[in-house]
Amino acid sequence: MSWIMECVTTASYSISINGVLHGHFEGKRGLRQGDPMSPLLFVLCLEYLSRLLNDRTKNPMFKHHPLCGSLNISHVAYADDLMLFSRGDTTSIQILTDVLEDFGNISGLRVNYDKSNIFLGSNAYYELDTILELVDxxxxxxxxxxxxxxxxxxxxxxxxxxxxxxxxxxFINAWNLKSLSYAG
Structure with missing residues (x-):
């Protein structure tokens, strides 16, 4: 990650007026808002999180969700949304929370607990108090x-x-208004 930050923090900029570059100034705070590199860096971070989850869920103490075990699915990510799957036992949940904490310490990205939920199956409610101590x-x-x-x-x-x-x-009916074919 340090080489990525080196590329981001040592960038310099010039202003183009009528195709001619004017001035030169150093970037001080990393990526600017709207920089096209921002989503790419985020994808790199999520790739690391995905690999970390894949690695840690190979631990024999981790138990997959009953419907995900045969496929070894522990997570699904899309953009900045992440769904984690496990059996509702405290050991498996602790493994997942450890991954999130380790990832946060490495990347600086943190879980937004106000936008996060845990969904439990009926058999996990007997450990509800212990589970809620593990996650916020x-x-x-x-x-x-x-x-x-x-x-x-x-x-x-x-x-x-x-x-x-x-x-x-x-959405499909709007295609008719735009004279587009269903084929695209």
């Missing part, structure tokens, strides 16, 4: 929306999918 997350309730899609441990009804279907239908 609020207890979430199903169904929950992730990237606009409702998620629940049980099959959802058609009515629960109605807002998503309406949104997709509106």
């Amino acid at each position: 997350f609020k207890i979430g309730a199903f169904p929950v929306k992730y990237l606009g899609v409702p998620l629940a441990p049980l099959k959802l009804s058609v009515a629960q999918y109605a807002p998503l279907l309406e949104s997709i239908t509106t």
Whole structure:
């Protein structure tokens, strides 16, 4: 990570007026707001987090979520959203929280506990007090929306999918207004 920061903090800038460079000044605080490098650096950081999670969940003490174990899925990330999966035992949750803490210490990125929830299966509630001592997350309730899609441990009804279907239908109908084909 130090070589990345070296590239970011030692950059210098000039202003282009009518194609001619004028002046020269040093960057002092890293990336500027809106810099196209910012999302790329974030993706590099998330790649490191993903590898760290993959490595630590190989620990035999870690137990995968029952529906994710055969695929060895411990997490799903999209942009700055991250979902972690494990069995609801304290050891597995401790392994995941240790990863988040280690990642935060290395990268400087921290979990926003105000925007984070933990969802427990019914068999994990017997350890609820111990689990809540490990994490500062609020207890979430199903169904929950992730990237606009409702998620629940049980099959959802058609009515629960109605807002998503309406949104997709509106989006597709807007294509007709723009004279676009369905093929793109």
